[in-house]
Amino acid sequence: xxxxxxxxxxxxxxxxxxxxxxxxxxxxxxxxxxxxxxxxxxxxxxxxxxxxxxxxxxxxxxxxxxxxxxxxxxxxxxxxxxxxxxxxxxxxxxxxxxxxxxxxxxxxxxxxxxxxxxxxxxxxxxxxxxxxxxxxxxxxxxxxxxxxxxxxxxxxxxxxxxxxxxxxxxxxxxxxxxxxxxxxxxxxxxxxxxxxxxxxxxxxxxxxxxxxxxxxxxxxxxxxxxxxxxxxxxxxxxxxxxxxxxxxxxxxxxxxxxxxxxxxxxxxxxxxxxxxxxxxxxxxxxxxxxxxxxxxxxxxxxxxxxxxxxxxxxxxxxxxxxxxxxxxxxxxxxxx
Amino acid sequence: xxxxxxxxxxxxxxxxxxxxxxxxxxxxxxxxxxxxxxxxxxxxxxxxxxxxxxxxxxxxxxxxxxxxxxxxxxxxxxxxxxxxxxxxxxxxxxxxxxxxxxxxxxxxxxxxxxxxxxxxxxxxxxxxxxxxxxxxxxxxxxxxxxxxxxxxxxxxxxxxxxxxxxxxxxxxxxxxxxxxxxxxxxxxxxxxxxxxxxxxxxxxxxxxxxxxxxxxxxxxxxxxxxxxxxxxxxxxxxxxxxxxxxxxxxxxxxxxxxxxxxxxxxxxxxxxxxxxxxxxxxxxxxxxxxxxxxxxxxxxxxxxxxxxxxxxxxxxxxxxxxxxxxxxxxxxxxxxxxxxxxxxxxxxxxxxxxxxxxxxxxxxxxxxxxxxx
Numbered sequence: 001x002x003x004x005x006x007x008x009x010x011x012x013x014x015x016x017x018x019x020x021x022x023x024x025x026x027x028x029x030x031x032x033x034x035x036x037x038x039x040x041x042x043x044x045x046x047x048x049x050x051x052x053x054x055x056x057x058x059x060x061x062x063x064x065x066x067x068x069x070x071x072x073x074x075x076x077x078x079x080x081x082x083x084x085x086x087x088x089x090x091x092x093x094x095x096x097x098x099x100x101x102x103x104x105x106x107x108x109x110x111x112x113x114x115x116x117x118x119x120x121x122x123x124x125x126x127x128x129x130x131x132x133x134x135x136x137x138x139x140x141x142x143x144x145x146x147x148x149x150x151x152x153x154x155x156x157x158x159x160x161x162x163x164x165x166x167x168x169x170x171x172x173x174x175x176x177x178x179x180x181x182x183x184x185x186x187x188x189x190x191x192x193x194x195x196x197x198x199x200x201x202x203x204x205x206x207x208x209x210x211x212x213x214x215x216x217x218x219x220x221x222x223x224x225x226x227x228x229x230x231x232x233x234x235x236x237x238x239x240x241x242x243x244x245x246x247x248x249x250x251x252x253x254x255x256x257x258x259x260x261x262x263x264x265x266x267x268x269x270x271x272x273x274x275x276x277x278x279x280x281x282x283x284x285x286x287x288x289x290x291x292x293x294x295x296x297x298x299x300x301x302x303x304x305x306x307x308x309x310x311x312x313x314x315x316x317x318x319x320x321x322x323x324x325x326x327x328x329x330x331x332x333x334x335x336x
Numbered sequence: 337x338x339x340x341x342x343x344x345x346x347x348x349x350x351x352x353x354x355x356x357x358x359x360x361x362x363x364x365x366x367x368x369x370x371x372x373x374x375x376x377x378x379x380x381x382x383x384x385x386x387x388x389x390x391x392x393x394x395x396x397x398x399x400x401x402x403x404x405x406x407x408x409x410x411x412x413x414x415x416x417x418x419x420x421x422x423x424x425x426x427x428x429x430x431x432x433x434x435x436x437x438x439x440x441x442x443x444x445x446x447x448x449x450x451x452x453x454x455x456x457x458x459x460x461x462x463x464x465x466x467x468x469x470x471x472x473x474x475x476x477x478x479x480x481x482x483x484x485x486x487x488x489x490x491x492x493x494x495x496x497x498x499x500x501x502x503x504x505x506x507x508x509x510x511x512x513x514x515x516x517x518x519x520x521x522x523x524x525x526x527x528x529x530x531x532x533x534x535x536x537x538x539x540x541x542x543x544x545x546x547x548x549x550x551x552x553x554x555x556x557x558x559x560x561x562x563x564x565x566x567x568x569x570x571x572x573x574x575x576x577x578x579x580x581x582x583x584x585x586x587x588x589x590x591x592x593x594x595x596x597x598x599x600x601x602x603x604x605x606x607x608x609x610x611x612x613x614x615x616x617x618x619x620x621x622x623x624x625x626x627x628x629x630x631x632x633x634x635x636x637x638x639x640x641x642x643x644x645x646x647x648x649x650x651x652x653x654x655x656x657x658x659x660x661x662x663x664x665x666x667x668x669x670x671x672x673x674x675x676x677x678x679x680x681x682x683x684x685x686x687x688x689x690x691x692x693x694x695x696x697x698x699x700x701x702x703x704x705x706x707x708x709x
Contacts, residue, residue: 146537154533159545162536164539164571165546165550168500168570169501170498170501171499171525172501246470279470300418311545312622313619
């Protein structure tokens, strides 16, 4: 556990130390509904959530006098209680993302400010402890072992995070302080989300009802409806064309086509005839393999490979409609 | 393949294994590896565990396999089905194959076999006998192809050492037994990374997915000094050499590059990929559950052995990896071009019965251009 002072708990209230702070103060949840001073904190907590819902970052008062510290730390903890009581996952997701971005700003400032050795050390410790990322300061860069970098960067879809678009030397990736922290944003978000999700749900507390009702109303605007077209993505059209011409489709091409159609709900019987034109067609083998992929003869139902994977196999022929998707299965899906 | 050919190959391979047990070893941590083998005309037998060289030798003698494989991965339970194996880690592996390097087949070293009428002919777009376009291409010994794959291995080695920080002593190069090389990096810091992460390493090595910004080429406010320089590390330096040719060319070429604009530079990066990117097979590197040909075993596509390469420059696969004896045997050979094995030239053979040293006969049977009947 990282040894934090109260100013650091304000910055990173999702760490275990914050819970300890609450228990040290000896408040019960009911106190927040009855005590006038503590009621203000519930108001702050609600504001903290609505700020997050609006996609903004909650501004903290970092002056370390007793009341602001209490307000800052408790507003986070009460916000978590309100979210748990509302049961609205979509709000928890938005809240954890906003809190992650808030913490990210502090982490970045602390990393950059190497004159404040305590802050710089704590930020490195947090990165090491929470995400097992060993970061070193080397000249104007922060360096991170390639293997560690990849574990995080593979979750990004922006091309600048690809290893090829990074400066690397002797097994290490060179990053700015901003990039270093950005690298763990998703995990930080996930860490906070899981922490909130795994905490136990309290019984409704008197005085919290109106906030919870408001949150439930707010969550409704995030309901998403989608429509889906029946058109195939270009990679699938290409695979079908190759087979129709009687040309050889690579193993990965066949895997892509079969898993795509299976995931779209087609049956082995419907798919098998597509392979009839393949130069090495064997009905028995085709059916066996389709059954394997569909999970009927094995334990695993194989998923359609991601666009990234399809690209790496030279089977991707993107068109503008492919821009927002990360898996061929999402092609033609639109929000309404 | 007909039964008589299968028997000949099985007996020859078995004899080779019996006489060369010294070449066949289980890798480190054999109890954590998955082994597999194929029999001639048979399917794949996987999920096998072997604990020692002795068990491996016994498997070779009992099963007379056409090909033998071992996982680059370690599992807690290697003999269970894939979903229950409990993957622990995997050596980083690379496959550089001549077939992935060439844009066209080498005319002097390639044949076509018609899938329709089985006719074997010189390289062509259609079968001269039945005009079918369903053709299989067979490539025979090709020194230029091997030279090209060696160049790729050297490029790969440099990147592994300079960029990925791998100790040169940890890089093991093997001839694949057919037309390329297998490169192993056991026990590195990349041992525990998954398939998606390995795909990023593949893309890096292949120079795939590069964007202009990486080389200092921004859409706006472009600063000349941020563009690649000769002395830069990594891909920047390599790109500079390719882009400018010589240091003195830099100012002139830079001007051309800048006036060409962002999109043209992006296009040129794609073109450079073909030249400076290393042509590995990414499917091999990215697959963390692969069973990879076992070093020391014979490749049934050629009858040559997958062996360790100590000195890449001096290594000649067509002598150093050809371990089958030269006892004469009769085969019916159908090979309209010549090829060289163990420094001896063979062919052309016009569907005729010839007496050949066993190593050449086996090579041709494996390639599907000769038969004992």
